[in-house]
Amino acid sequence: MSLPHALLTSLLEQPCSGMDLARRFERSIGFFWPATHQQIYKELGKLEAAGWVRSSAEEGARGRKRCYEVLPAGEQELKRWVAEADDPPPLRDAMMVRLRAEAALGTGAGVENDLLHRLARHRTQLALYEDIEQRDFTGRELSAAEQLQYLILQSGLATEREQIRFCEKALALLETLANAGG
Amino acid sequence: MSLPHALLTSLLEQPCSGMDLARRFERSIGFFWPATHQQIYKELGKLEAAGWVRSSAEEGARGRKRCYEVLPAGEQELKRWVAEADDPPPLRDAMMVRLRAEAALGTGAGVENDLLHRLARHRTQLALYEDIEQRDFTGRELSAAEQLQYLILQSGLATEREQIRFCEKALALLETLANAGG
DNA sequence: TCTTTAATTGCAACTTGTTGCATAAAGGCA
């Protein structure tokens, strides 16, 4: 479970409120560690109880807005965790199950729906990543931290492109099989 | 949640017991939809209650072994589900969080451990997939069902190769940064 | 001023998956 460390990382980059964190997650760390605001609030409570962050009320804001910042103990914990090693996350993909089911059913069962839907989603996501690449990482010298962030983005770019290739290949094969079999 | 449909698919390919299913999952469907035997037993109970499979006691076997097979209603349900469309699974990868944390901490915090560990795992997995490719899909004509199964395997091959490329690239960048910064 | 709207924080129930352990039945062997 990496949520606490994802939060520490994000707060280290920029102290802010729970709601701000949730918004930032949607367009940066959330690409590879999604989290809802409910998860984030609960976890911020634990981080504060553990003495890794502290919060202060913010005056003149709507609601009971509080600003969180990382304490030295939190930075220490983050360093400790970064040096650990995980197993790669097991992949779990319903579309592959569908393809296999289509093979077992032995007929035009309709996986194409899912393939086309995925294709559209991956193209959208790729376009988003390419925008970020253009805007943030192109045409200038990058600091060490920025080079690492760019590396992460490149992983996203490569993954989306691979997914697109796969969907196209699968659709082509299904068409070939349909023509041959019907 | 695709576990019920993954089980229906596997049972359609070959009726068998819960334990056999668990073993087969480990080296086929489980590559893209992992499941433990506890999950499988619980789900088989639900499938039987829904009238999608039926089971019969197997005589002369250890334990209370039962053989499960798909009923017509189950096959119908599988067909219905295959034609549905999902969103792609959100990826959630602690190593990316670590890379970003390393960037935020701004020092040699030690992500290399995780990168090297991943690299080894992905190489092992790739070798396994390549073995399966050699053994099951090379040097002969493939049926339509086999062509689809091969397609799925190729997705695994491409994913592992992409992961390996990424780890190597990340390690190279970290070394460059260390030399430049130190 | 009073009501409405928006922003922020938070609770609670539900689903899914994991982990560790328990039970049942058969085979092997002293």
Next chain:
DNA sequence: TGCCTTTATGCAACAAGTTGCAATTAAAGA
């Protein structure tokens, strides 16, 4: 026969994530 091992099935507690909604506070508008 009695005990240990193996195979098969299953329960229970826990961990993590999702969904829907509630409560609090301030800004904006009538």
